[in-house]
Amino acid sequence: MNQAEVDPTQLLKGVLDLAVLAVLAEADSYGYDVVRRLRENGLDHVGDASVYGTLRRLYQAGALNSYVVPSDEGPHRKYYGLNNRGRKALDQSAQTWVSLSKALNHLLNGRSNGHGK
Amino acid sequence: MNQAEVDPTQLLKGVLDLAVLAVLAEADSYGYDVVRRLRENGLDHVGDASVYGTLRRLYQAGALNSYVVPSDEGPHRKYYGLNNRGRKALDQSAQTWVSLSKALNHLLNGRSNGHGK
């Protein structure tokens, strides 16, 4: 059961996975920074613990690889980056997300349209 | 704490609430039918128990009113419909949803655009 793929049912509550994956796709980074970037991008209320948890989960699922970069200006930083598996997972999750988002948006706008399909 | 309003953190996993609310906004209906409609609209993997649970939760939160319609073709049907509170909740949730969805979509497309306005 260490598939990196998300099963659709999980996406309902696992939007964070997708977000983290997306951020990591732009550039490798470490937990603290991921949180910062997520918040800068509109996900302002994500708890850091959630992100760390997500990171760990993703890592254990084999979607990420990580390496420690010692810093001379503070504690070490544990970078995470997408690997093939991760990119695939991102791709798939993104797709699922798009359908979900489309379905939802359709539902939300559906009251003003004249004829359904 | 029985506010019908969703706090943003909940939306991450509570997309179902919004979906159910939206379906109910189109027309009153009963659990079994809600599931059917949800599935027809792309939310194909929602479990019926989840929907019943959501319905009950929403009802207890005061967002829905319900009435039983005896059916001559089977057991009675327990209809649910939005009340003012429900509409407000839908409205608010929808808004939160839109921001979230925007943020996510931005993240997902962010790699190919030069500068977001």
Add this chain to the structure above:
DNA sequence: AGTGCAACACCGCATTGCAGAGTAGTGAAA
């Protein structure tokens, strides 16, 4: 009539994700 099935409602349990709070360690500023 009896059996079985489909439509319908609902519950309990286990799993899992998310968040809050707390621990810990480093380097720089006060």
Add this chain to the structure above:
DNA sequence: TTTCACTACTCTGCAATGCGGTGTTGCACT
């Protein structure tokens, strides 16, 4: 030294999802 901004991580509680099961009421078959 105390404090603070960074950085990582753990424990724990809560709430939501889903599965499987239970029960009911008609209808179609046999």
